[in-house]
Amino acid sequence: MKAFDSLISKSNAILIIASRPLDFDSLGSGLILKKYLESLGKKVKLVYPETLTGYSREVYGFLPFFKEIIFGDSREILKHPDGLLILLDGTSLVQFYDAFQDPSNPPDFKIWPERLRIDHHLQKPEKLETRLIRDPQASSTTEIILHRIIPPGFINQQIATIGYAALAGDTGNFCWNFTASTLKLASVLVAKDADKLTIINRLFYFKSANYFKLVKLVIDNVEFDPKLKTVFLTIPYRKLKTWNLSEEDYREMRLTFLEELGRKVRGFDRYVALLEKDPGHIHVSARGNNLNNKINLPKMFMEVGGNGGGHFNALGFEVEGNLGEVKARVKKLIGEYLLPKPQSLR
Numbered sequence: 001m002k003a004f005d006s007l008i009s010k011s012n013a014i015l016i017i018a019s020r021p022l023d024f025d026s027l028g029s030g031l032i033l034k035k036y037l038e039s040l041g042k043k044v045k046l047v048y049p050e051t052l053t054g055y056s057r058e059v060y061g062f063l064p065f066f067k068e069i070i071f072g073d074s075r076e077i078l079k080h081p082d083g084l085l086i087l088l089d090g091t092s093l094v095q096f097y098d099a100f101q102d103p104s105n106p107p108d109f110k111i112w113p114e115r116l117r118i119d120h121h122l123q124k125p126e127k128l129e130t131r132l133i134r135d136p137q138a139s140s141t142t143e144i145i146l147h148r149i150i151p152p153g154f155i156n157q158q159i160a161t162i163g164y165a166a167l168a169g170d171t172g173n174f175c176w177n178f179t180a181s182t183l184k185l186a187s188v189l190v191a192k193d194a195d196k197l198t199i200i201n202r203l204f205y206f207k208s209a210n211y212f213k214l215v216k217l218v219i220d221n222v223e224f225d226p227k228l229k230t231v232f233l234t235i236p237y238r239k240l241k242t243w244n245l246s247e248e249d250y251r252e253m254r255l256t257f258l259e260e261l262g263r264k265v266r267g268f269d270r271y272v273a274l275l276e277k278d279p280g281h282i283h284v285s286a287r288g289n290n291l292n293n294k295i296n297l298p299k300m301f302m303e304v305g306g307n308g309g310g311h312f313n314a315l316g317f318e319v320e321g322n323l324g325e326v327k328a329r330v331k332k333l334i335g336e337y338l339l340p341k342p343q344s345l346r
């Protein structure tokens, strides 16, 4: 890709930041790009902007070159611009520094004159980059990089393993968000002997022993709304506090609802989690059934404070407000979006 080549030819040093939240595409796209740029003689640093829990290290640690990733807040390193800044697999500023530990004093990207963002998410008004490579049709940022930047000859077994992990992760093991191109690429990676079994094991058979407790919490707190064809998981702060969940358990509980139950029950086309993480601070996430959900979820949720990021059938954001009121507004919106569009008068 010419634009990319001319951009990197100008810089000897390159800083790559892989977006939060942690997944195989974020780390994988970073690792593949790092190894490729290093093969061109560049000095590359790859940062994932938060520290990892022991569990996450177990899940992701098998990735080739994992030890080359710098884990921890990106704010210090971002204060010293040196060469090109590349932002991967994210749309908003908070994804590129440790906003979870400390949301105040976000980094100032503008002090980096050249900033490239590569992403497959829907566009968002926040403009972080000076150059953008974006393809919302692509399954993953890794797919964009392997198709448009990396020459096929560069793919060896290690790169194939990283790439396959990213594709399988972002498509739910090829259940959604994939195209013929994705499968062609997967075929190349399998032919290069990607370590499929380890990847599938880490992605789908790696639950904690207390997973069953988390499933019970979810099941005890869901509400099926047949009129809206939507399932809600609504948990107020006072209740969430009594459960005393670790950050990992919280994430696993939320994803159990969204990814394992979500999209799956006949007659219910959307799954909405409204979790009051701190008093008045609500973590909203939703999934839509890929066949039956016709509501553009990122678009609809912008009306309750969403940032427009995500995919048609998947999103998450945080908003300040009263839990009951937010839920009532979400229900009203879904009801409105489900009404047949008025026919224009002829």
Ligand SMILES: [Mn+2]
Residues within 6 Å of the ligand: 025, 026, 089, 120, 139, 140, 141, 170
């Ligand atoms: Mn991704």
